[in-house]
Amino acid sequence: MMETALGLYNYWIAIFLMMAGFYIVVAHDNLIKKIVGLNIFQASVFVLYISLGKVTGGTAPIIDPAVTVYSNPLPHVLILTAIVVGVATTALGLALVVRINEAYGTIEEEEIHVQDDET
Amino acid sequence: MITPHLPALQIVIPLVAAPLCMLVRYRDWAWGVALMASWLAFGISWLLLQQVLAGGPISYAMGGWSAPIGIEYRVDLLNAFVLLIVSAIGSVMMPYARHSVTHEFGHQRTYMFYTAYLLCFTGLLGVTITGDAFNLFVFLEISSLSSYVLIALGNDRRALTAAYQYLVMGTIGATFIVIGIGLLYSETGTLNMVDLAERIAQMPPNRTIGAAFGFLVVGISLKLALFPLHLWLPNAYTYAPSMVSAFLAATATKVAVYVLLRFLFSVFRVDLSFGVMPLDMVLLGLAVIAMFAASTVAIFQNNLKRMLAYSSVAQIGYMILGISFTNVTGLTATLLHLFNHAMMKGGMFLALGCIVLRVGSATIGDLHGIGRRMPWSTAAFVIGGLSLIGVPLTVGFISKWYLVLAAIERGWWGVGLLIVLSSLLAVAYIWRVVEIAYFQRPPTGAAHVEEAPLSMLIPTWILIGASVYFGINTELTVDVAGRAAVALFGAGS
Numbered sequence: 001m002m003e004t005a006l007g008l009y010n011y012w013i014a015i016f017l018m019m020a021g022f023y024i025v026v027a028h029d030n031l032i033k034k035i036v037g038l039n040i041f042q043a044s045v046f047v048l049y050i051s052l053g054k055v056t057g058g059t060a061p062i063i064d065p066a067v068t069v070y071s072n073p074l075p076h077v078l079i080l081t082a083i084v085v086g087v088a089t090t091a092l093g094l095a096l097v098v099r100i101n102e103a104y105g106t107i108e109e110e111e112i113h114v115q116d117d118e119t
Numbered sequence: 120m121i122t123p124h125l126p127a128l129q130i131v132i133p134l135v136a137a138p139l140c141m142l143v144r145y146r147d148w149a150w151g152v153a154l155m156a157s158w159l160a161f162g163i164s165w166l167l168l169q170q171v172l173a174g175g176p177i178s179y180a181m182g183g184w185s186a187p188i189g190i191e192y193r194v195d196l197l198n199a200f201v202l203l204i205v206s207a208i209g210s211v212m213m214p215y216a217r218h219s220v221t222h223e224f225g226h227q228r229t230y231m232f233y234t235a236y237l238l239c240f241t242g243l244l245g246v247t248i249t250g251d252a253f254n255l256f257v258f259l260e261i262s263s264l265s266s267y268v269l270i271a272l273g274n275d276r277r278a279l280t281a282a283y284q285y286l287v288m289g290t291i292g293a294t295f296i297v298i299g300i301g302l303l304y305s306e307t308g309t310l311n312m313v314d315l316a317e318r319i320a321q322m323p324p325n326r327t328i329g330a331a332f333g334f335l336v337v338g339i340s341l342k343l344a345l346f347p348l349h350l351w352l353p354n355a356y357t358y359a360p361s362m363v364s365a366f367l368a369a370t371a372t373k374v375a376v377y378v379l380l381r382f383l384f385s386v387f388r389v390d391l392s393f394g395v396m397p398l399d400m401v402l403l404g405l406a407v408i409a410m411f412a413a414s415t416v417a418i419f420q421n422n423l424k425r426m427l428a429y430s431s432v433a434q435i436g437y438m439i440l441g442i443s444f445t446n447v448t449g450l451t452a453t454l455l456h457l458f459n460h461a462m463m464k465g466g467m468f469l470a471l472g473c474i475v476l477r478v479g480s481a482t483i484g485d486l487h488g489i490g491r492r493m494p495w496s497t498a499a500f501v502i503g504g505l506s507l508i509g510v511p512l513t514v515g516f517i518s519k520w521y522l523v524l525a526a527i528e529r530g531w532w533g534v535g536l537l538i539v540l541s542s543l544l545a546v547a548y549i550w551r552v553v554e555i556a557y558f559q560r561p562p563t564g565a566a567h568v569e570e571a572p573l574s575m576l577i578p579t580w581i582l583i584g585a586s587v588y589f590g591i592n593t594e595l596t597v598d599v600a601g602r603a604a605v606a607l608f609g610a611g612s
Contacts, residue, residue, distance in 0.1 A: 025287060038290055045297050052305045075304070078253055082297060085260045089290050092264055096271055096283045103276035112280055 010051035017044035031100065031107040035093045042086045049075040049082070125170075126179035126192040129163045129202065130245050132156050137237035140230050147217065149230035153237055154213045160244065161210040164202040168599075171199045178250070186250065187311035193250030196603040200454065201247045201377045204461050208369045208582075209240050212362065212469070215578040219362045219472055223274060232272060236366070239265035243374045252300045252310045252386075255378065256293065259342070262374070263289045266367055270359040281354035288341060288351045295338030302331035303386075316386050324395045328387075332396060335382055343375030345439055346409035349432045356428035361472030364424060368431055369465030373457050376438050380453070383442070384607040393445045402443035407537055409436030414544035418551070423471055423481045426548055427464065430507060433541070434460050440534070441522055447604045449525035452518055454600035459506070459514035459586065466582030467503035470496050473571035473579060483552070488561035490553075492568050495576055497556050499583045504549035506586045509542045513590040517597070 005012075017040055024037025053075035061073040101107050104115055121128070136156035140149040170177060176195040180186060194202070220232050242262025249255050267289070271282035304310055306327045307318040319328060337348075344352040352372075356364045383392040393399045413432035420426040434456070441453030473496040474489060475481050490497040506513035519538060526535035570576070589596050 022291075025291070031283065034287060038287060041291070042294055045294055045301065048298065049301050052301065075301070078301075081253070081257060085257065085264075085293075088264055089260070089286065092267055093283065093286050093290075096267070096279055096286065099271065100276075100279045100283060103279055116277060116280070 010047065014044045014048040014051070017041075017047060029109045031097045031109060032094070035090060035097065038093070039086065039090060042082070042089075046079050046082060046086075049079045122166075122170075123179075125163050125167055126177060126194055126248060127181065129160060129167065129248055130192075130241060132159050132163070133237050133241040133244065137234050137241065140233040140237060144230050146226070147221075147229075149233040150213075150217050150220075153216070153233040154210075156237060157206065157210040157213045157240065160240070161203075161206040164199070164206040164244075167194050168199040168203050170194075171196055172599075187309050187314040190254050191250040191311055191313075192248050193313070194248060196599065196606055197380065197454070198247045198377065200599050200603055201374065201457070202244060204373060204458055205240070205243050205247065205370045208366065208461055208465055211578050211581050212366055212369075212465070215365075215469055215472070215575050216362050218572050218574050219476060220360070222476055223360050223362075224272070232269070232360075235265045235268045235272075236363075238262075239269060239366075239371075243370055246374050247377060250312050252303065252312055252315065254310075256296055256300060259296065259378070260293055262371065263293065263342075266363075266371060269363040269367070270355050272363070273358040273360050275358045277354065278358035281351075281358045285351040285355045288348075292338045292341030292348075295334045295341070299331045299333075299335035299338060302327050302334065306331070312381070312386050316388060319386065319391070320388060324391060328391075329396070332387060332391070336379070336398065339375060339379045339382065343372050343379060344432055344435055346405050346413060346432060346436065349409070349413070349435075352432060353425055353428040356431070356468075357422055357425040361468065361475055364428075365465050365468035365472060368427070368468050369461040372431065372435055373461055376435070376453070376457060380442065380450075380607065384450075389445065389608065399443045399445050402439050403534070406436040406440035406443055407534070409433055410440070410537070410541040411544065414541055414548070418544065418548045420548075421483050423483060423486075423552065424468075424475075427467055427471065430545070430548065431460075431464060433545075434464065434507070437518065437522060437538070440538070441525060444525040444529045444531070446525055446528055447601070447608055448521060448528050450604035450607060451597070451600045452521035452525050454603055455514075455521055455596055456518035458596055458600070459518050459589065462514060462582050462586040462589065463503045463506040466579055466586055467500055467507070469575070469579040469582060470499040470503060473575050474500070476571055476575070477568040483555055486552075486555055487559040488556070490556035492561060493570050496571055496579065499576075499579050501549070501553055501556070502583050503586065504545075504552065506590070508545040508549060511590075512587065514586045514596075515590070517590055517593055 021037045021041030021044060025034050028034055053072040055069060055071045058069040058071040059067050061070040097107055104112050106112060133156045136152050140152050143149050143152060171194055176193060179192040181190040181192060220229050224232060239262050242258045245258030246255055249258060267282045267286045270285060271279055303315060307315055309315055309318060341348045356368060410433050413429045417426045417429035420429060438453045438456050441449045471481060474493060477493060478485055506515035509515040509519040522538050523535045
């Protein structure tokens with residue numbers, strides 16, 4: 001029991017990161033910190049995918065006559081795409097924060113709500 | 120010669136046109152590029168539907184790499200139908216955009232709008248046409264990212280916070296979808312949907328597949344704004360530019376409903392989705408709450424765009440309700456409503472856009488006597504509203520008729536009654552507008568307003584006209600929706 005729990009440590013890391021990121025997104029008022037939380041949340045999925053592709057004893061998937069066991073490259077390639085999507089999301093999110101700061105003079109969600117209620 | 124490549128061209132044409140818009144900044148040329156791309160996409164999706172109707176599903180190996188290794192574009196009746204909806208809406212709305220967008224952004228920045236619009240259009244078509252689960256996620260993010268940009272372009276500063284909120288929630292939804300796809304991949308070793316379906320059907324239901332199912336359903340529900348995950352939608356539709364509200368309301372949530380159908384019926388299949396997992400009861404509960412809660416909230420909105428947004432949440436409830444019946448009639452109703460709601464809500468948002476263009480506000484207090492000042496726009500809005508209620512001779516009636524039939528077929532008489540009752544709430548919020556528009560005098564000394572330009576009125580009336588035409592002549596829609604529904608159920612047996 002203990003051994004399987006420890007043997008699956010990659011999943012525990014992914015779950016921990018996921019929950020930590022999600023908590024930051026929900027709990028923080030600061031719009032930039034929310035984006036950081038979102039990044040951690042996405043990174044947890046990257047870890048999950050990459051660890052799925054690891055084959056015990058396998059090496060990098062480059063053909064070599066001396067090697068017979070390779071790691072599965074497909075999840076890694078998928079995550080390259082997902083990272084690009086993540087970068088685009090972060091860039092757009094931060095750009096929006098800049099515009100919000102210009103329009104409201106603050107990036108605290110609470111203060112933005114107060115300003116919206118006044119108008 | 121070109122016919123076998125139609126599935127690829129469906130995506131490639133708008134995708135290539137998007138950066139082209141960025142390059143041609145001379146006057147209205149970007150609009151011209153976007154118009155051509157939309158119309159070509161519409162033509163292609165029409166040809167694809169004809170091909171599928173005549174010869175069955177089309178499989179296209181992207182780049183010559185055949186499935187399941189390569190990315191497959193797979194067109195069957197269901198997604199040919201959705202492709203047609205999306206591209207038809209896009210090509211009807213493009214002529215409208217010229218005046219509306221220039222009015223809202225000025226001449227300098229319109230090319231950026233068309234670039235973002237075409238990317239969104241590409242993403243939505245791509246989600247619909249692809250047969251590869253991970254490719255679906257990528258297209259979903261292309262459409263989502265560009266729709267955040269489009270929403271943030273609104274003139275009100277609250278458009279920015281609405282876009283930000285949508286970005287955070289949308290990204291969480293998309294990440295859930297990736298987790299679901301990853302778990303499915305770890306269990307089956309494939310990403311091709313047809314292949315996935317076969318391998319899942321062969322193995323006994325286990326916890327990994329159950330978890331993947333859960334993540335996918337929650338993630339997609341966020342994207343389609345299923346109650347209670349709809350919180351991003353009202354602000355986003357309220358503060359976005361008129362053209363964007365209309366386009367997203369008519370297409371984005373529809374495509375998300377399609378994705379849900381694809382996963383529930385084609386990938387997991389009926390036995391797993393509704394037999395092993397009790398999803399039908401969950402969807403039934405949420406759909407009924409959405410129908411009542413969102414319609415009730417809509418009655419109390421003073422901003423008409425926000426009212427329509429809440430009404431959209433309620434209408435999504437009807438689509439989900441059709442799924443929860445898990446019979447062919449219910450699924451037919453869902454698909455019909457997908458089409459019908461795109462026509463009527465798109466038309467209503469366009470009509471409202473005409474009013475906002477001239478009056479400068481969508482607040483109900485500013486619209487006294489608007490029925491006399493802008494007769495054509497207001498009439499379009501009201502006819503769309505009648506269709507939302509489900510008055511006979513409009514498309515709304517057809518959808519609700521099939522929904523009630525499906526409820527009776529399932530033996531849920533009470534639910535059939537609830538469908539009729541919730542329509543009364545729509546009467547309440549539409550009547551409020553009719554009363555202000557026609558039975559109140561314009562305030563004395565109000566500025567004279569003209570009717571909107573023809574380039575905006577004609578697209579509005581095409582959609583409103585379609586929502587009446589397809590309410591009377593239901594042959595095409597009912598036939599295609601019915602056959603697609605039968606095919607979806609056929610995949611499970």
